[in-house]
Amino acid sequence: MVLSDALGARLAVVLAAVCSVLVVRWLDDAAGERRAALRSRFVFGVPWATLLVAGFVLGVYLFVQGGFERWNAPLVLPFRAWSYLYPLGVLTAPFAHAGSGHLLGNLVGTLTFAPIAEYAWGHYRRDGDGAASSASASPASASTVASISASVFGRPLGRISVFFVGTLAVGVVTSLFALGPVIGFSGVVFALAGFSLVRYPLATVVALAAGEVLRLVYVALSTPVTTASAEPGFGAPWWAGIAIQGHAIGLLCGVLLGTWVIRRRGEGAPAARLWLGVLIFAVSQSLWAVYWYRGGESYVLFRGVGTALVFALATVVAVGVAAPDRPLSEALAASRLPGLVRERVPFLDRVFAPGSGLGLGSDPALDVDLGFVARRLATVVLVAALLGMSAPAAFANFAAVADGSNSAVSTSEPAAPDGPPDAAVLAAAAANGSGNPGDATGPNLTGPNPGGAIEIRGYTIRYAEGVENRLVSVVDVSAFGETTAVETSGVIVTNAEREIWTTAVSKSRLQFAGRERVRVGGLGWEAVVRVRRTGWTAAGGNTTYKIFTRPPDGDRRLAYAALPATATPMLDGKNVSIAPARTGYAIVVSAGNETLGHAPIPANNGSATIAGLTFDRRGDRLVAVYGDSEIPIAKRETYRGN
Template identity: 35%
Template sequence: MSMHPLLLSPETISLLERVSVALLVGGLVLSYLVVYRLGDRPSPFQRLRTRFIVGIPWGTVLVVVGVYLVYHVVQGAGDPGGPNVVGFRSWSLWYPQGILFSWLSHASSAHLTGNLLATVVFGGIAEYAWSHYPTETGQQSFSSWRTNPYARVGLYVVGISAVGLAGSVFVPGAIIGFSGVVFALAGVAIVTRPLVTVGGILGLEGVDLVYSGFQNPVGFAEARPDFSVPYWADTALQGHLFGLVAGVLLGVALLRYRKRSPNIGHVWFAALVFTVSRSMWTLFWFLSDTEFVLFRGLGAASVVVLASIIAIATLPDPRPLVGERIEVPARRVGVVILVVLVVLVALAGVPYNLADVSSGDGVDGGIEIDGYTVTYAENVEDQYTSLDIPVVGDALSVDASGVIVTSDKRNVWSLETPRDELALNGFSVVVIGDSTWREVVIMNHTQWQLSGGNSTYKVYGQHWQEMDDQQLLFTAPLGEGQPTINGSRFGIVPSTEFYDIAVLGENGTRDRVQMPAHNESVDLAGVTFTRKNNRLIARHEQTELLFAEYRTERER
């Protein structure tokens, strides 16, 4: 818990948190009284009991609990270093553990929270449409396994698991997260309860706000430099599309089985609101590890067209697509297009997930642990993202710089921390392993920033358990200072021991001396260099200037 050091004491913060939570609870109670007491509306639990066992969507509850346990127990979110993310992505069909766990795993607590809250909302709507009890008139519960409420809960969970595993197998890319299943649940909800789904989309914001209010009733923030990428560049759009379309097809099948149909306008509106609010218009590609191109216009057109196709697929009758001359039913066209979308994703996904991914050039050496290699490299080709297409050639090739994790036997090639992020933070924590073991690797970045010039730096790696055993993984070229002092230009050069100060000549460095220790000085070319804590001061006669500043993770 952070605290403003000048204004608030821990006791004051604790009091504010308790008061905030109490007011939040009071606001929720007041809202319930206004809507369901003063408004003479029946309790929502009464209606839920007509569809759910004791009014609880048990299938959704079981799924939420299972996903939560995978993150905290299997991925080890509470262990040193946080959750293991690398070992739980769907890297390849040759890595079955990744395929099995990727759809249940998450990259962070925020990732987990967002998906679980969405599961509660859309999963509850989809499970309500499915129902624990028979919906047809005359059918009785427990008359057969199809009408058994407990069997129906089990089928609902099995269906969710099937969609999740299908996404891991057929969606291209190293997917991680439950969002593919969330989109499938939303797809079922959109076609079976479109207006309720729109309310759920709006309600999700409220649920998230209330949850955050209980989790962090009082928060503090301050302006500071940070490394970030566009939010749309960190989403698996292909997985979201696969899940949504699969869910819509399941929902349409349920409607056909029960001989029901929604209002096509309501379905179109719900589909459009969902796809826009969930940023499915963000069609993008990589220009580098930190640069992206967004096709906004194409994305906007695609969500409008997708909403229309989803609405057409739910038409209640076989009306023709265009007038009376074309006798092909419009709803069949809609369903076929959706099926083709799923098949196209799978046709791209299966070969991609079967491809052999090697470590590539430039990432040799590093910290090796049970088939994993953790290293640092710059301007190397991303072996997992780059595509080798004969016609296009290297146009889609992406270069990466930063902390890289590879594993040939698992088809892993992952840029875990981009170069600029590591330089800003000064360190990076990398967790590797699988469901049976884990190791933590700490990457440290040290840097001398020269006044008026560039910088030079080194990157070390070490096991978390062996903090005194650092391995030098990368040294940058020398940093050149801009000022000319006593007729000479100087720079800083990384060395095996630490860094050296060097006199720069036309063909590189001439003379060099080791960087002085704290509060000590060295002379070079008639200039005295004194290190005061993390500042390197250059002095000549009556002139003194800040030549360079040393930065590590401890000073950032």
């Protein structure tokens, strides 16, 4: 599409949206009332704290993470919440983001829910706002508290500041008690939604849909036309990227804070609306997606358990916020239970008789408020759930993640392919080479190469396979058939000072993409390490490959070499294998465990004769010429990610 067409499409989106809003505004007879309502709660009818929060989050992305220079590739690693022993990450994680899409999603969520929460809070003081005074406090102390309360909670600037600072404080709380190296503002977005739900449940659900409209408008303006075709892709299950525990902590924090505010004011929403609003929000935001990481690229989703938890959450919130005041005597009078009991157990008739001394309704001390008790019990359940989800993270985040510099290199080689010849024998045979200085078949040793590790200002970047995932196994837990003792393979990044241990690029991801970049750094600096994979797939499916790393302003280094791959076809009783070599790859011909000969894979349209067998290179294919036939031997790996 030419530039003028794209510009025309964008103008059409803007014109259609503006005209639609103007028409609805003209048709809406209650527009003036709504503007008056906004001005009654906001200074000049504007949610200033919401704008401050959104601006702060955007500023962190642009100027701290470097998003201003690289909008789609910010610096991420040093700004994750790796451990309590790395406070910089804990403080920056809730406001930093993994990419532009991550940022925009949370900004839309902020602009969707924060205005409702700020409207519920208000810029002008209402009954029940402010600090509670103690009856036992001295007159001087009470006067001081009242003065501070009036200054902070009684003035619009103070209330705007409280909302802004409180929102940031909730972000730090979610960072402190979320499992894993979290990053992003989503925990706060869920807290804002929870605060909004307890006061305006249906408005919050409507705003949830309005957020989708905002996303659509943004995408339509940024990419008005998209051309797509069917193609392979790589990625974990969509639900595996959800920080479910951090989102739940944020939501519960928001619900509890909102409940505290509306109880002081004597406000609230009907139970049915509250239950429905919480249920719709929780389902639409995938709070049911409870999952476990099994290591590598494997995950397990507990959809049934998650669905039950969502219904339980909606019920407990509805009870905790909206359970009506109801004395026990009134509840018994409205219930059919006493009548049924009197019919079947005449002796208990006196217990329920209003005029008897044993009647439960005759003693005020026994006539408790069931609604009050239900609300308090539900609140206790919510607090217990919040503490229960936070405690494991607190324990794990206090544990130091070992550097793992030595263990990051696997001491065991990959398993050899099934059947003859022995892969280790092939590797050793090819390693011997011809002894000539220029021999291109003298390979690098198979397995990890310590010389391929790159050190940059405390960071170590290396490639390893089948090593313990120290990020997951920092706390050893085994339950319900799952365990934290899992392994990982790929590009490992460690930094002992920052408590960083992570698989920056998985083996599967690199196999798909062929090359990746790993960004490391800190405040005011960053460096990029490039990682590349090359390989050959033998006929029959076995693959051999090499991994290279390239430091900034440096030459590439071999980081890893896999074992040779043996083709399934046997030629005249001989096996043909492809083995990593010092330069490129070598063809190795063997019989049993005896190597008959080897030579470099020839250049395109070239040939090589080894142990009486002739091999031709046809572009990315290697074939053996056997009589009048051409037998496929191997094919160079191609990468779909680039």
